[in-house]
Amino acid sequence: MLPERIALALSAMLGWFAREALRIRRVDVDRHLTMAFPMSEQSWRVRVARGSYCHIVREAAMTLRLSNMGSEEVMKRTTMEGFEDLRRIVEQGQGVVLISGHLGNWEIGGAALAARGIPMDVITHLQRNPFFEEYLAETRERLGLNVIVKNEAFRLVPTSLASGRAVTFVADQNLQRRGVFVDFFGHLAATAKGPALFALRGSTPVFFGFALRLPGWPSR
Structure with a gap:
């Protein structure tokens, strides 16, 4: 490498x-x-x-x-802001809906939370390339991230939230047919409704999180 x-x-x-x-x-x-x-x-x-x-x-x-990278390396190269509220809720045994987007590096963001002891589930689409899908699944599992494939989310997410896990949705993609249309930069955009429905169903707290690259070297 x-x-x-x-x-x-x-x-x-x-x-x-x-x-x-x-x-x-x-x-x-x-x-x-x-x-x-x-x-x-x-x-x-x-x-x-x-x-x-x-x-x-x-x-x-x-x-x-x-x-x-192992969890220690991930922790060394990431800094958390606004983390204590999330940690406190999870330590009380309550589930959390965590919403992110394709901003920064969402894979590192999830790994950083898992490295700090947050029980993490991530909702994913299967990749078209089976070799890349296998690589991602193995890497996520090794870093402490449990993967829920999107078509299984309706069945598995309520159980995860009830057991006190943080369930992460990367929810900024255009859903076209099944989304809720909201104003975005003055235009209607089809937005995922799943995170809100899961949160409302169980009165679950919602957090927004992003992993942004910091200036300088080494890369953090």
């Missing part, structure tokens, strides 16, 4: 190449940035888009490197 600094630099370059040369989803990204920030200059939106591509591929590389 490449040294981390080199791997992250190459990943950022690959992200730039994915946008500028391969043009992967470039039209969609540019359109969404224009919808969200219509008053911003085009040059600013281009910089944000390029940075987003570099960030996504760089964080994908960090996710792959999780296979070589």
Whole structure:
């Protein structure tokens, strides 16, 4: 495996190449940035888009490197804010609905909570690539994350919450047919209703959490 600094630099370059040369989803990204920030200059939106591509591929590389990290390493390289309320509720034996999004590195965020003793379940989609799915499942399990496949969530989540676990939903994707439409940057967006329904059913506390990269080195 490449040294981390080199791997992250190459990943950022690959992200730039994915946008500028391969043009992967470039039209969609540019359109969404224009919808969200219509008053911003085009040059600013281009910089944000390029940075987003570099960030996504760089964080994908960090996710792959999780296979070589243990809980101690994860704890050493993460800092928690607003964690004590979550810990207190879980220590009282109460379940928690934890909502995150595709912002920062959600895999590291889940691993950081599990490393600090939070019993974690994560709701996931099966990956199209079976080898990558197997890698993710093994890495998550080794880091203390229990996986619930989305089509089993209706049956398993109530039991998890009742047993005092934190159930995590990465709930920022467009559901199209089954979502609830809410205003988002002045546009209607189909939003997942599952986390709210599970929370309402059991009067379960809801937390929002994100894992954002900190400036400096080593990567944290």
